[in-house]
Amino acid sequence: MTTAGPLAWTVLVGVGSPAMLLAVLGTASLVNRPLPERWTGPLAAGVMLIACAALSTALVLYSAIETGTRVLSYGAWSSAHEGGIAIEFLLDRMSLGFAALSTAIAGVVSAFSNRYLHREPGYNRYFVLLAMFVTGMVLVALAGNVAVLFVGWEFVGLSSALLVAFFHERPAPVANALRVLSIYRISDAAMLSAAVLLRHVAGTDSLSLLFGGTIASSQIGLSGSNATIIAVLLIIAVAGKSALLPFSSWLPRAMEGPTPSSAVYYGSLSIHAGCFLLLRAAPLLEQAAAARLLAGGLGAATAVFAGITTRVQSDVKSSLAYASLTQVGLIVVEIAVGWYTLAFLHLAGHACFRLLQFLSAPNVLHDLHGMEDAIGDRPIPAVGLLDVAVSDRARRRLFLIALERGFLDSILDRTVVVPFTRIARRLTRLDARLCDAVVTTRWPGAVEGVDDRDE
Amino acid sequence: MNDAWLWLAAVAALPVLIVGLSFLQFDVERLRQLAVGAATIMLLAALAVAASPRFRALSIRTAAVSLIPGGEAVVRVDALSAVLLPFAAGLWLLTVAVTPRAALDRGGLRRTAAATLVTLASFLTESAIVLVLLSVASVWIFLSALADPAHRYQRRIVAVYLGCSTLLFATGVALLIGPGVDNSTIETAGMWLIVVAALIRKGIVPFHAWVPEVFDHGRLGPAILFSAPQLGAYMTVVLIVPRASPELLRTIALLALGTAVYGAALALIQTSARRACGYLFMSQSALVMAGLDCTTPTALAGGLLVWLSAGLAFAGLARCVLVLEARRGRLDLTTYHGGYERMPMLAISFLTLGLACTGFPGTLGFVGQELLVEGAVDAFPVMGFAVVIASALTGLAVLRMYFSLFCGRADPPVHASLGLGLTRREAWTFVALVVALVGFGVAPRPLVDSRFTASVRILEQRRIRAGMPTARQPIRSVRAVQTILVNLASSDR
Numbered sequence: 047m048t049t050a051g052p053l054a055w056t057v058l059v060g061v062g063s064p065a066m067l068l069a070v071l072g073t074a075s076l077v078n079r080p081l082p083e084r085w086t087g088p089l090a091a092g093v094m095l096i097a098c099a100a101l102s103t104a105l106v107l108y109s110a111i112e113t114g115t116r117v118l119s120y121g122a123w124s125s126a127h128e129g130g131i132a133i134e135f136l137l138d139r140m141s142l143g144f145a146a147l148s149t150a151i152a153g154v155v156s157a158f159s160n161r162y163l164h165r166e167p168g169y170n171r172y173f174v175l176l177a178m179f180v181t182g183m184v185l186v187a188l189a190g191n192v193a194v195l196f197v198g199w200e201f202v203g204l205s206s207a208l209l210v211a212f213f214h215e216r217p218a219p220v221a222n223a224l225r226v227l228s229i230y231r232i233s234d235a236a237m238l239s240a241a242v243l244l245r246h247v248a249g250t251d252s253l254s255l256l257f258g259g260t261i262a263s264s265q266i267g268l269s270g271s272n273a274t275i276i277a278v279l280l281i282i283a284v285a286g287k288s289a290l291l292p293f294s295s296w297l298p299r300a301m302e303g304p305t306p307s308s309a310v311y312y313g314s315l316s317i318h319a320g321c322f323l324l325l326r327a328a329p330l331l332e333q334a335a336a337a338r339l340l341a342g343g344l345g346a347a348t349a350v351f352a353g354i355t356t357r358v359q360s361d362v363k364s365s366l367a368y369a370s371l372t373q374v375g376l377i378v379v380e381i382a383v384g385w386y387t388l389a390f391l392h393l394a395g396h397a398c399f400r401l402l403q404f405l406s407a408p409n410v411l412h413d414l415h416g417m418e419d420a421i422g423d424r425p426i427p428a429v430g431l432l433d434v435a436v437s438d439r440a441r442r443r444l445f446l447i448a449l450e451r452g453f454l455d456s457i458l459d460r461t462v463v464v465p466f467t468r469i470a471r472r473l474t475r476l477d478a479r480l481c482d483a484v485v486t487t488r489w490p491g492a493v494e495g496v497d498d499r500d501e
Numbered sequence: 502m503n504d505a506w507l508w509l510a511a512v513a514a515l516p517v518l519i520v521g522l523s524f525l526q527f528d529v530e531r532l533r534q535l536a537v538g539a540a541t542i543m544l545l546a547a548l549a550v551a552a553s554p555r556f557r558a559l560s561i562r563t564a565a566v567s568l569i570p571g572g573e574a575v576v577r578v579d580a581l582s583a584v585l586l587p588f589a590a591g592l593w594l595l596t597v598a599v600t601p602r603a604a605l606d607r608g609g610l611r612r613t614a615a616a617t618l619v620t621l622a623s624f625l626t627e628s629a630i631v632l633v634l635l636s637v638a639s640v641w642i643f644l645s646a647l648a649d650p651a652h653r654y655q656r657r658i659v660a661v662y663l664g665c666s667t668l669l670f671a672t673g674v675a676l677l678i679g680p681g682v683d684n685s686t687i688e689t690a691g692m693w694l695i696v697v698a699a700l701i702r703k704g705i706v707p708f709h710a711w712v713p714e715v716f717d718h719g720r721l722g723p724a725i726l727f728s729a730p731q732l733g734a735y736m737t738v739v740l741i742v743p744r745a746s747p748e749l750l751r752t753i754a755l756l757a758l759g760t761a762v763y764g765a766a767l768a769l770i771q772t773s774a775r776r777a778c779g780y781l782f783m784s785q786s787a788l789v790m791a792g793l794d795c796t797t798p799t800a801l802a803g804g805l806l807v808w809l810s811a812g813l814a815f816a817g818l819a820r821c822v823l824v825l826e827a828r829r830g831r832l833d834l835t836t837y838h839g840g841y842e843r844m845p846m847l848a849i850s851f852l853t854l855g856l857a858c859t860g861f862p863g864t865l866g867f868v869g870q871e872l873l874v875e876g877a878v879d880a881f882p883v884m885g886f887a888v889v890i891a892s893a894l895t896g897l898a899v900l901r902m903y904f905s906l907f908c909g910r911a912d913p914p915v916h917a918s919l920g921l922g923l924t925r926r927e928a929w930t931f932v933a934l935v936v937a938l939v940g941f942g943v944a945p946r947p948l949v950d951s952r953f954t955a956s957v958r959i960l961e962q963r964r965i966r967a968g969m970p971t972a973r974q975p976i977r978s979v980r981a982v983q984t985i986l987v988n989l990a991s992s993d994r
Contacts, residue, residue, distance in 0.1 A: 076849050077932055123949055131872070214904070215909065220837060223904065242878055242889060246882045467770050470769065470770040471770060474771070477710045481658055481710050484658055484661050
């Protein structure tokens with residue numbers, strides 16, 4: 047550790063405790079000796095509480111003694127070469143605040159899930175994945191270099207996909223999980239490409255330099271065009287992770303997971319991870335006007351699209367997910383405009399509010415059913431602005447687009463999935479034909495009539 | 502002979518012992534238990550060799566079978582080989598511990614031990630001629646595993662591809678040590694032949710078609726044992742990297758990067774688990790090759806690390822498929838087979854090993870790929886993007902395989918009491934492999950440092966050779982053979 051002070055230790059406890067939980071629960075699962083329910087739930091909630099307390103303390107300590115940003119280094123992976131892969135955290139009020147918020151929300155969800163998933167066959171698996179998720183979120187929040195950021199980013203993505211497939215005895219969640227993961231991999235690839243480019247042009251992967259404003263950027267020799275390309279790649283990464291257009295189609299698919307995981311991922315934290323990254327990258331965006339415009343445009347388009355789509359969803363989780371997306375779009379617009387404090391407050395407030403909505407959704411549905419039974423019919427929906435201001439024909443078109451969720455799935459299928467699959471199948475057949483050609487060629491001393499490949 | 506030599510001889514004697522015992526009338530299961538014991542002891546001894554600096558001084562150098570004036574080490578333990586010895590031992594242990602009984606008979610145990618011996622001997626030498634001989638031996642062992650008539654097609658494919666590879670290798674070495682000594686054109690031609698031999702052996706596009714075919718329709722166990730140690734990578738490190746021109750290395754790296762993306766993309770759409778494994782292997786093996794052909798210490802160290810991590814993880818992944826096939830028959834990826842609840846250890850092991858293959862954070866593969874990208878990106882930025890794309894696609898392919906093989910509702914077993922879980926030996930082997938890959942992923946420092954030492958040494962050799970005058974002495978044994986042949990010819994006349 048560069049500075050073995052109380053701040054460094056509290057941050058270490060905050061990051062280390064969910065990681066330790068992941069190690070303990072993961073090892074128990076690996077050797078097929080999962081901890082009993084009566085230990086797992088309280089242990090998870092307790093660890094989240096410890097992490098939250100540690101990170102909150104770190105935030106208070108930091109606010110008392112520091113201003114600006116500070117890099118905490120916990121050593122490198124290798125003593126044999128300089129620079130590169132190091133365990134570094136970038137501390138400021140925003141990163142510590144988001145990390146503390148993440149652990150607090152995870153603690154609430156752990157306590158809720160303990161009862162919600164009682165005697166569920168995948169109970170232990172759920173908590174392993176939740177621990178992986180929280181570890182990932184804290185790393186994303188505090189990352190001081192691209193390697194650490196990527197570790198967190200990948201943890202969030204993998205745990206998300208595996209939780210979508212939580213009820214894995216049914217085919218639909220599993221197929222949807224693969225779809226979600228496909229979009230996440232595009233996001234990961236974009237982020238890593240940004241990192242590669244950053245390393246190539248600046249020779250560093252330090253986020254303190256990348257996100258450190260104009261002076262820092264000029265120090266690392268980041269020109270306008272390079273800054274724009276890196277920022278655009280980051281925006282693609284953010285769009286994938288936060289379900290911005292054109293990647294929004296994975297969001298309703300992700301609702302296959304258990305409600306607490308939907309709450310913490312798609313209502314509360316994971317969907318905001320992209321916004322948080324964009325917020326961190328704000329100094330970079332300020333140097334890349336085109337990228338800023340792109341972010342603003344994507345945010346606004348997503349907000350409008352999600353705002354319309356959420357109105358026609360027939361299940362509460364999808365409706366809430368699109369409602370979340372509306373706010374996420376607005377947060378991205380706020381970042382693009384430059385209202386950073388507002389964006390962070392919006393993000394934190396929305397994460398807490400939507401968590402509450404998701405977690406209480408089953409109860410609300412239960413109450414609604416009771417009310418419908420009592421009145422003998424469905425409540426009459428209120429007349430909205432669209433009903434008054436838009437013609438019938440336009441409303442019908444909007445309804446169709448919203449019902450089909452913008453046809454994003456079919457567009458993605460036609461433009462990416464089908465051509466990719468077709469080309470890959472042709473290449474596979476070509477490989478097989480190449481083998482046939484080799485076997486049927488008359489080599490010296492060849493055996494006649496060999497064609498038993500399918501035996 | 503000092504203690505270190507005795508120690509090394511004991512390590513090498515263990516597979517020889519098993520080969521010998523396989524000819525006696527031992528019960529096969531008993532022989533297998535002995536093989537597991539021998540492999541475990543060999544692994545521990547090899548770890549001791551890797552950890553102890555005393556062994557690094559071991560070397561038998563001779564100019565008799567050498568390309569260079571000072572001679573080459575026929576047997577040596579250095580920073581590169583010290584870590585490869587436990588790697589070879591680990592692969593042997595994995596094979597004998599988890600291969601299903603039906604797939605590993607007496608002949609299989611013998612071949613496995615012999616293949617390990619060949620791998621071990623290869624990792625201990627830097628002599629080109631010895632490597633040619635060992636290459637012939639390894640191909641012969643692989644062909645003997647495909648001897649049954651059901652695999653005649655695959656046997657022929659292997660014979661053509663790997664036969665060509667070995668022939669080109671031998672010809673390339675012959676050109677280098679014979680007429681190429683004072684002739685740069687012939688020397689370049691010899692180098693190219695060795696390069697093509699290595700590309701075929703590693704399944705680099707366009708010489709790759711044998712890999713998916715042999716994995717899919719051949720015998721998976723021998724295919725893994727032949728492929729996982731990646732002797733083609735060793736050929737590259739020992740023979741190509743120190744001698745090849747930067748342009749040649751760049752060409753190899755570009756082909757390898759193309760293969761990494763190609764293999765990953767095709768693995769994603771396969772309907773057969775075995776074929777998907779074949780393409781995954783191609784992709785990972787190509788990444789290793791790309792890393793080895795970068796002339797920066799960091800990228801080379803990354804390539805050496807990916808070699809270890811991808812070799813172990815891929816071997817474990819493919820063994821998982823083999824174990825699963827023993828319980829379910831041939832595995833089709835177009836349906837969901839279910840069974841997570843009945844085989845959670847296998848499912849978790851499969852997922853973790855697959856992720857380690859793709860360089861997922863927290864595993865050794867991540868460290869290797871990070872170093873690879875970091876080291877290559879200055880000199881060769883396209884490598885960074887290719888690694889990113891390949892990694893994204895392989896990650897998807899592995900998750901698709903996992904979902905298909907372990908998710909969904911499993912068919913009810915014919916006999917409810919029929920256990921599908923792992924045996925104790927299988928379970929602990931997979932757990933140990935996962936712990937090793939994750940452990941070194943979380944605390945990679947010793948391994949990273951050792952790979953850096955090895956990469957610096959390899960690049961130092963390259964630097965020395967680049968500064969050397971081109972004239973080299975042909976090997977004495979070849980001169981001697983030439984003299985004898987000339988004398989014989991004249992006496993005949």
